[in-house]
Amino acid sequence: MGVVLNMSSNSYRNFTLLLFSFLIVSLSYAGSDRESVDKQMTPVTYKDWLIKRKQYAPKILVVDMWAMWCSSCIERFPEMVKMHDKYKNRGVDFVSMNLDDREDHQSLKLAEKFLTKMDADFDHYHMNENLVYAFEKIDLISIPAILIYDENGNEIDRLTGDNPNNQFSEEDIELSINKLLNLRIIK
Numbered sequence: 001m002g003v004v005l006n007m008s009s010n011s012y013r014n015f016t017l018l019l020f021s022f023l024i025v026s027l028s029y030a031g032s033d034r035e036s037v038d039k040q041m042t043p044v045t046y047k048d049w050l051i052k053r054k055q056y057a058p059k060i061l062v063v064d065m066w067a068m069w070c071s072s073c074i075e076r077f078p079e080m081v082k083m084h085d086k087y088k089n090r091g092v093d094f095v096s097m098n099l100d101d102r103e104d105h106q107s108l109k110l111a112e113k114f115l116t117k118m119d120a121d122f123d124h125y126h127m128n129e130n131l132v133y134a135f136e137k138i139d140l141i142s143i144p145a146i147l148i149y150d151e152n153g154n155e156i157d158r159l160t161g162d163n164p165n166n167q168f169s170e171e172d173i174e175l176s177i178n179k180l181l182n183l184r185i186i187k
Helices: 007-033 046-054 070-088 105-117 131-138 170-186
Strands: 042-044 060-066 092-098 123-127 145-149 155-160
Touching: 042 046, 046 123, 046 131, 060 070, 060 170, 070 092, 070 105, 070 170, 092 105, 105 123, 145 170, 155 170
Parallel strands: 042 123, 060 092, 092 123
Antiparallel strands: 060 145, 145 155
16 A cells, blocks of 8 residues: 655645755765775886886886975876876876885875876886885986886986976976877888
8 A cells, every 4th residue: 555645736846856855965975975996006116117117118108206295296296197198099108106105104095095186097106115225226316207218118208306407397298208209100
């Protein structure tokens, strides 16, 4: 046996609106209730990275070296995401290499949340080495740094902030990428 509600048209309309509102709010809470999955950084040693890096060939590879303690790295990261979107269908892969201290678990977690917030839809690695050793092996003095490899895995360009009087820009990165893309067309 069913229940019959005796409502005026105004009451029915109000009830319908209330029910509709309840469903909308419930659905929005269902979506926000689930915690978004943070982008994961794959830990690699320097030796692992040398092998993994070659797996990106025959594409051009742009590696962004960054850390959460590097404010200029964080500020310019959205531009890397935009460049990735611009070049991803043109034979260019982007990768982020996080250089936070491997013992600083809070920074590593913050880095993954940051990557998620930036919607950085490319591969992310964390150098799982002693920080001094990692900088030494990669031959870095400071970050941010962008390393660009050709389709054979050879480092072609190294853009760093080592010289405060000569900082690289996003235009410098694109110039290097476009130079490699043009060389590929000429071959």
